[in-house]
Amino acid sequence: MGRDIYPAMSGGIRAMRQLEVVSNNLANVNTAGFKADRPSFTLHRPEGAPTTGAEGNLAGAYATLDGQHTDWSQGTLRDTGARTDLALIGESGFFRLEAGEGEAVDSFLTRDGAFVVDGEGYLSARSGHRVLDDSGSAIQVGSASFDVNAQGVVSVDGAARGTVGVWDVADRADLAKVGGNRFSVQPGTEVTAANAEVVQGSLESSNVEPVRALTELIGLSRYYQAFQRNLQTSSELDKALADRVGKVDQ
Amino acid sequence: MRALFTAATGMKAQQLKVDNIANNLANVNTNGFKKSQAEFEDLYYQKVRTGTGQTQQGTGAADQVEIGHGTRASQVRRIFTQGSFQSTGNATDMAIQGDGFFAVNDADGNQLYTRTGNFTTDASGNLVLPNGFALADGIVIPAEGGDLAIGDDGIVKLTSGETTTELGQIQLHTFTNPSGLEAVGAGMYRASEASGTVQTGIAGSEGYGSIGSGMLEMSNVEVAEELIAMIQAQRAYELTSKVIEASDEMLQTTNQLK
Numbered sequence: 001m002g003r004d005i006y007p008a009m010s011g012g013i014r015a016m017r018q019l020e021v022v023s024n025n026l027a028n029v030n031t032a033g034f035k036a037d038r039p040s041f042t043l044h045r046p047e048g049a050p051t052t053g054a055e056g057n058l059a060g061a062y063a064t065l066d067g068q069h070t071d072w073s074q075g076t077l078r079d080t081g082a083r084t085d086l087a088l089i090g091e092s093g094f095f096r097l098e099a100g101e102g103e104a105v106d107s108f109l110t111r112d113g114a115f116v117v118d119g120e121g122y123l124s125a126r127s128g129h130r131v132l133d134d135s136g137s138a139i140q141v142g143s144a145s146f147d148v149n150a151q152g153v154v155s156v157d158g159a160a161r162g163t164v165g166v167w168d169v170a171d172r173a174d175l176a177k178v179g180g181n182r183f184s185v186q187p188g189t190e191v192t193a194a195n196a197e198v199v200q201g202s203l204e205s206s207n208v209e210p211v212r213a214l215t216e217l218i219g220l221s222r223y224y225q226a227f228q229r230n231l232q233t234s235s236e237l238d239k240a241l242a243d244r245v246g247k248v249d250q
Numbered sequence: 251m252r253a254l255f256t257a258a259t260g261m262k263a264q265q266l267k268v269d270n271i272a273n274n275l276a277n278v279n280t281n282g283f284k285k286s287q288a289e290f291e292d293l294y295y296q297k298v299r300t301g302t303g304q305t306q307q308g309t310g311a312a313d314q315v316e317i318g319h320g321t322r323a324s325q326v327r328r329i330f331t332q333g334s335f336q337s338t339g340n341a342t343d344m345a346i347q348g349d350g351f352f353a354v355n356d357a358d359g360n361q362l363y364t365r366t367g368n369f370t371t372d373a374s375g376n377l378v379l380p381n382g383f384a385l386a387d388g389i390v391i392p393a394e395g396g397d398l399a400i401g402d403d404g405i406v407k408l409t410s411g412e413t414t415t416e417l418g419q420i421q422l423h424t425f426t427n428p429s430g431l432e433a434v435g436a437g438m439y440r441a442s443e444a445s446g447t448v449q450t451g452i453a454g455s456e457g458y459g460s461i462g463s464g465m466l467e468m469s470n471v472e473v474a475e476e477l478i479a480m481i482q483a484q485r486a487y488e489l490t491s492k493v494i495e496a497s498d499e500m501l502q503t504t505n506q507l508k
Contacts, residue, residue: 012504016251017298017317019500023253023493024292024318027260029486030267031290031321039315067299068315080287081331084429114289114327117427119446126289126325143426143449144457145349157456177316179294180324210489217496224500228507 005238008230014041015224021068022216025208032078033112033181034206036071036213072172075111075207077199084123086113086148086164087204093166093196097129097182098138105184107132107191109167111204112181117141123154123164127180134165134193148200168194252317253497259320260490263290266323267483274471281336282366282437283469284328285476291324330428333365333470335462341398342369342377345467348459350422350451351439353386354379361386363423363448366437368466381436389418400463404453422458423448 021039028034077087086095094109108129115123115131121142124130130138139154139162146156152164169175169191175183185191270288277283295316335345344352344367351363362383369377369385375393377385389406391398396410404420425431430444441448454460 015500016253017315019253019493019497020256020317023256023260023490023497024320026486026490026493027256027263027320028290028292028318029260029489030264030482031292034292037316037318080329082287082327082329112291114325116325116327116429119426119430119444121426121446126291126327143424143446176314177292177295177318179318180291210485214489214492217492221496221499224503228503231507 005231005234008227008234011230012224012227015220015227018216019220022213022220026210026213029206029208029210029213031112031181031206032114032203033075033110034208035073035075035111036206036208037068037177038071039068070172070175070177071207073207075205077202078205079202080114081201082114083145083147083200084115084117085201085203086115087199087202088113088166088196089199090194090196093168093194094183096132096136096165096167096191097125097127098132100129104187106187106189107185108178108182109169109175109185109191110182114203117143125180125182127182129182132165132167133162136165139164148198150197150199152198164198166194166196166198167191251497251501252319253493256318256320257490257493257497259293259322260493261487263288263321263323264483264487264490266326268480268487270326271476271480271483274476275473278469278471278473280437280469281368281466282333282364283471284330284333284365285469285471286326286328288323289325289327290321292321293319295319327429328431328433329470331470333467335465336468337465339464341400341463342371343367343464343466344369344400344420345462345465346422346453346459347462349424349428349457350453350459351424352420353423353448353450354383354438355386356383356438360440362434362438362440363425363431364437364439365467379436383438385420387418387420389420391417400461402454402460402462404461420453420461421450422453422461423450424457425449 018039021037025036072091074091088111094111095113097108097110099105099107116126118124121140122130123139123141133139141154141161144156146154148154152166154161154164169189174189178184267288270286274285295318297316299315346365351365354362354364356362369379371391372378375390377389396408399407406417408415408417425448426446427444430442431439432442434440451458
């Protein structure tokens, strides 16, 4: 009894979680540098369940949410004309931001290049975290108009002021989303130089694909209905078991 | 059901984007107007499952689960790109080509900064904007009049018959971070902590724009660009509303479980 109820329930919870992820993706469809998330699930079979033959189906199997991965694909570039807006072309590489005082992280990585120049003349993110150069120090551009070339070299009237660093980590699983379009890098994680082309005057759009997200939404709604039917059927079967087994038809 | 609230943050963000576009479009013919642009960031992530630090083989997936809570506006940035020029032929109309602001004094004597250059002379010969704010450089144009000329470098000269007198020089002001200036309306900005301290210099020198007399700088709003952004925001609004629909459907299904 109840053998089918729990697998059906695990499916229902799975759909709910997935909806939350799709919802966050869609809410960030206009967030510069946002990377979509995809939850991943693992199918579990009950212990001792047959894996071959007619019985080797998915009866009694259930799914658990066991992780998620981020879709790192390139977002399209949007021209803004602002000289402090930078975008990266290429799937490897991030801008690196200095951790603020009291923040227990090594630094932050981000693909959101909507930067500003702070009151002291340093190139920084809107959150106030300063942008790091290729050697890991802040870049002071001052008040003058500056140019950034494809290699990230910042120049003011032809004189180089530093290079906007393009960084990456060996295993992207070490990065955690912390909000503010930032990924945190834990102390001890090695951050290395990467290759990506820097474009001035543009921002990278969110890589959320509305069509995919909408399809997922429809799928989730239907899946959830199926889960409900499943649960009902299972419950009816149990009821029949209780009512009818042991009775002799007259 | 978290998804409902997450979707609502998305709708709120798109609404703000449309509000901002409306302001840009309303000022498409405002001299010296600088458009602004709303930027968004993702909200905090809740750790539903803490990772073990191992990566699953083959999938490259981290085994931690963090669920985001949507989006919010992180900044509405003013974009100080150059607007195009409109020739007026009136010598006291000034446009700045390049970086810099005119400094004006409001009625209480506070210094404000502006790119709006439609100055006229008031009864006592001061250069004033239509709102009555006077140019801070203290140039007084004598009542007897003459031919007024303002050079690229801001030097104001008055020619009357054979004699040319120099009345003074209009200086320009720049900021480390102009996007950090506080807008107080009517194209006026106030220095703030975010903008950094004001730097004053001669028009046309390094880092400062030059002054074009007899011209006005038009708004830097690009109508096509704004309309595209509006369509984008509207569609995104629709999309996020679909999440609310789907969440609602799922809740309804849940209610029918028993």
